[in-house]
Amino acid sequence: MKKASFFTLCFFSWLLSSAQTIASKDASTELKFYDYLLQNGLLNDARLQYNIINGVSGLTLAQHDSLNYLTGWSLYQQKILDSSSFHLKNVSFASPLYMKSRFFSAYCKTFIREYDSAVFILNSIEVNDSTPFGKLLNLQRAGIALLKNDSVGFRKSSSAFDGSYYATAKEEKQLVKYYKDLSGQKNKSPAVAALLSTAVPGLGKIYAGKTGEGVIGFLQVVLLGFITAESYNKAGIKSGRFITTASLLSLFYVGNIWGSYFSVSIKKKEKRNEIYNAVLFDMHIPLRTVFN
Amino acid sequence: MICTFLCAPFLIKAQTEFLFKADSLFHNGEYGSAALFYERAFFESHDVSTSSFAILKKVDCLKKQNLFTLALAQLDKIRFDLLPKDVQPKWRYERAFCSYMSDNFSQVEKEFEFYNVFINDTAFRRSMLFLETAALINEFKWQEAKTSLQQYIQFAAADSLQKMDLTAKAEKILNHHPKYKDPDKARQLSIMPGLGQLYSGYPAEGAFSFILNAAALSFGVYHVLNGFPITGYFGGAGMLQAFYFGGQNRAAILSVRSNERKRKAVCGKIITLMNEVP
Numbered sequence: 001m002k003k004a005s006f007f008t009l010c011f012f013s014w015l016l017s018s019a020q021t022i023a024s025k026d027a028s029t030e031l032k033f034y035d036y037l038l039q040n041g042l043l044n045d046a047r048l049q050y051n052i053i054n055g056v057s058g059l060t061l062a063q064h065d066s067l068n069y070l071t072g073w074s075l076y077q078q079k080i081l082d083s084s085s086f087h088l089k090n091v092s093f094a095s096p097l098y099m100k101s102r103f104f105s106a107y108c109k110t111f112i113r114e115y116d117s118a119v120f121i122l123n124s125i126e127v128n129d130s131t132p133f134g135k136l137l138n139l140q141r142a143g144i145a146l147l148k149n150d151s152v153g154f155r156k157s158s159s160a161f162d163g164s165y166y167a168t169a170k171e172e173k174q175l176v177k178y179y180k181d182l183s184g185q186k187n188k189s190p191a192v193a194a195l196l197s198t199a200v201p202g203l204g205k206i207y208a209g210k211t212g213e214g215v216i217g218f219l220q221v222v223l224l225g226f227i228t229a230e231s232y233n234k235a236g237i238k239s240g241r242f243i244t245t246a247s248l249l250s251l252f253y254v255g256n257i258w259g260s261y262f263s264v265s266i267k268k269k270e271k272r273n274e275i276y277n278a279v280l281f282d283m284h285i286p287l288r289t290v291f292n
Numbered sequence: 293m294i295c296t297f298l299c300a301p302f303l304i305k306a307q308t309e310f311l312f313k314a315d316s317l318f319h320n321g322e323y324g325s326a327a328l329f330y331e332r333a334f335f336e337s338h339d340v341s342t343s344s345f346a347i348l349k350k351v352d353c354l355k356k357q358n359l360f361t362l363a364l365a366q367l368d369k370i371r372f373d374l375l376p377k378d379v380q381p382k383w384r385y386e387r388a389f390c391s392y393m394s395d396n397f398s399q400v401e402k403e404f405e406f407y408n409v410f411i412n413d414t415a416f417r418r419s420m421l422f423l424e425t426a427a428l429i430n431e432f433k434w435q436e437a438k439t440s441l442q443q444y445i446q447f448a449a450a451d452s453l454q455k456m457d458l459t460a461k462a463e464k465i466l467n468h469h470p471k472y473k474d475p476d477k478a479r480q481l482s483i484m485p486g487l488g489q490l491y492s493g494y495p496a497e498g499a500f501s502f503i504l505n506a507a508a509l510s511f512g513v514y515h516v517l518n519g520f521p522i523t524g525y526f527g528g529a530g531m532l533q534a535f536y537f538g539g540q541n542r543a544a545i546l547s548v549r550s551n552e553r554k555r556k557a558v559c560g561k562i563i564t565l566m567n568e569v570p
Contacts, residue, residue, distance in 0.1 A: 033335055044362075048328045223526055230522045245523075 027056050027063050034067070038074045046074065065095035072101060081108035089121060099125070099133060100291040106140060107287060111280060115148050135165040136286055142175050143283040146182070147276055154179055167289045171282040178275050178282075185271065190264040197260035201253060204260025209267040217256045224249040310336060311346065318353060327353035334369070344370055344379045351386050360393035381407070385416040388423045400427035418448050422566055429559045432472040432551070441466070441562065448569040458565060465561050470554035473547035479540050488543025493550045501539040508532040 030053045037046040053059075053067055072087030085108035091101035102125050109118035122140055127133040138160050145153030158179070161172040188208060197204030202218030205211075228249045231242040314329035330350035337343045347366050354363035367387050375383055384407045391399035404424040407416070421444040428437035441462050449455040473492050482488030486502030489495070512528015515521070 033332060036335055037331070042331065044324060045328045045331050048325055223522075226522045227527060230520055234519055241520075 027053065027059050030056060031063060031066050031070070035070055038070055043074070043078070061092055061094060065091050065097070069095065069097050069101055072105070076104060076108060081112050084108050085112075085117075085121075103136065103140065103287055103291070107283060110140075110144055110147065110283065113147075115144050118144055129160060132165050132167065132290070135160075135168050136290055139168045139171060139175070139286060140283055142172075143279050146175060146179055146279050149182075151179075151183070167286045171286055174282045175279065178279055182272070182275060185268070188264045188268070190261045193264045194257050194261040197257045201256045202260075204257070205263050208260065208263040209271075210263050213259075213263070217259065221249070221252050221256055224252055311342075311349075314346075314349065318349070323353040323356040327357075340370065340374055341376050341379075344375050344383070348379070348382060348386065351390070355390070355393075358393075360390045364390040364394060364396075381411050381413040381416045384411060385419055385423075388420060392423050392427055395430075397427040397430045400424060418444070421447060425566065426559060426563060429562055430555055432555070434466055434469045437562075438462070438466045441566070444566060445569070448566075450570070454569070458568065461565055462562070465558065465565065469558060473550050475544040475547045478543040478547040482540040482543045485536060485539050488540060489546055492543055492546040494546050497542070497546065501535070501542070504535045505532060505539065508535050 030049070034046060034049045034053060037043075037049055050067070050071055059067070068087045068090040072084045072089075072091070075081075075084035075087065085105045088101040088105035088108070091098055095101070102121060106118045106121040109115070109121060119141070122137060122144075125133070125137055127137055129135070129138060138157050142154055142157035142161070145151075145157055154175075158172070158176055161176065163169040163172055193204035193208050195204070196207050197217075200218070201221035202214035202216070205214035205217055224245065228242065228245040231239065231245045235241045310329045310333040314326045314333060317323075317326035317329060327350050330346045330353060333346040334343050334350070337346060347369055351363045351366050354360070354366065364387065367383060367390070372380065372383065384403055388400050388403035388407070391397075391403060400423050404420050404427075407420050421440060425437055425440040425444055428434075428440055442459065445455055445458045445462065449458055478488040478492050480488075481491050482501075485505035486498035486500075489498030489501055508528055508531035512524045512532060515524030515528060517524075
């Protein structure tokens with residue numbers, strides 16, 4: 001009887017430990033399958049599988065990190081950046097992919113213009129400034145300062161640019177160039193553009209930097225002017241022909257002035273966007289170089 | 293006995309478990325979740341028989357969700373020559389069906405050809421003929437569609453009376469088939485304003501385009517002849533240019549629209565006819 005009880009106890013202990021091993025093996029298998037789905041682009045299935053894994057109890061820290069990293073990286077590749085940032089930020093310090101996850105999490109926030117959140121994430125990374133990760137961190141901070149039009153912040157970060165790290169050397173020079181371009185942008189006046197177009201149709205748009213539009217505007221108004229003059233000469237001031245063409249001329253003339261007034265701010269915005277996209281690109285390249 | 297009973301769950305193979313779960317979800321109409329478990333069964337399987345079964349079931353799930361392009365991609369997961377012989381006919385049929393539903397009609401033809409040459413099975417022959425005929429009609433290949441439809445009637449119809457009746461109906465539809473309207477030809481014909489629209493089957497629009505172009509030209513000529521050369525040249529020429537090139541583009545668009553409309557009409561009639569066979 002005692003022997004039978006002993007063997008029964010042993011058996012059930014073995015069963016219990018097997019169940020625990022199976023549970024953690026299950027989570028590991030589920031993660032392998034999840035990775036397989038993501039690698040093969042089966043995103044609908046991956047979404048469902050994520051919910052299943054999330055529901056598994058007893059996930060280890062490493063498994064949580066794998067889940068967050070795989071999900072975050074997949075979302076990043078699909079350009080779902082807000083969710084990607086969330087998942088990547090949840091990768092713990094213990095994970096070998098912690099640095100990559102943090103940097104890319106911050107980059108995702110930067111891309112969707114949540115600069116303060118991006119800075120907050122970068123500030124959580126503790127590295128020495130002189131190390132490669134430190135230089136990468138500095139570059140990211142400088143890029144964000146440039147995007148926020150924070151000259152003080154940019155000057156502070158860019159003072160540490162020394163071009164000594166191959167992955168960030170070129171981009172450091174580029175950021176400094178963009179800073180000079182943005183600072184050197186002359187503030188053009190919409191009122192001046194409007195006045196110039198009043199004097200010479202299209203000149204205001206050329207002043208704003210939209211040469212092609214200015215020339216077309218000029219030609220349109222001049223052509224209508226000739227047609228109106230012809231109507232006036234041949235048909236007289238009270239004729240329907242003259243009234244029609246003169247009305248069209250006035251419409252185009254006033255429209256040209258109106259367009260010139262707004263073209264200054266539109267051109268400024270276009271130029272800024274061009275530089276901002278270039279800054280984002282130059283922030284991204286070092287990340288791919290270092291972490292891929 | 294208790295120990296033996298408790299050991300039983302550990303002896304069930306993983307893939308079978310996933311297939312059971314998937315089948316249950318499928319029957320409950322949860323096609324998305326069922327697809328996931330079929331994929332899992334494929335992932336865990338170690339033999340082609342189970343893998344191919346899991347893929348085919350997953351394709352059924354995707355078809356229920358109208359995800360035909362995704363379903364077609366699943367069927368590329370296993371090389372055809374590695375499939376079990378009994379699975380190959382259904383595999384070809386599913387490829388043809390998903391290709392048709394993804395508007396990839398040339399692929400349907402390829403699948404049909406393959407089926408004819410390499411598969412010695414009549415289980416899906418009727419369905420393949422159905423798809424082939426519909427695909428040929430969608431590609432405006434009337435002669436080939438007629439031949440394919442004849443084969444379908446011969447294969448599927450119950451008796452000679454039904455065959456004769458269906459053949460007569462098919463000839464009536466296909467002998468008066470619409471012609472394909474080439475968008476490039478419509479554009480070229482619009483050298484004469486309105487002719488492109490007429491070719492595309494829109495005579496009213498063609499007449500309107502002609503009138504617009506004529507009006508613009510008349511405007512220019514009238515003003516030049518009456519001593520308003522600037523108005524005539526620039527005003528008239530500007531309007532004429534806009535109406536002329538706009539008319540060419542419009543003719544091309546109308547020809548595409550016309551083809552689409554006619555294709556759907558004829559295809560609908562032929563499919564109704566093919567469905568008359570029980």
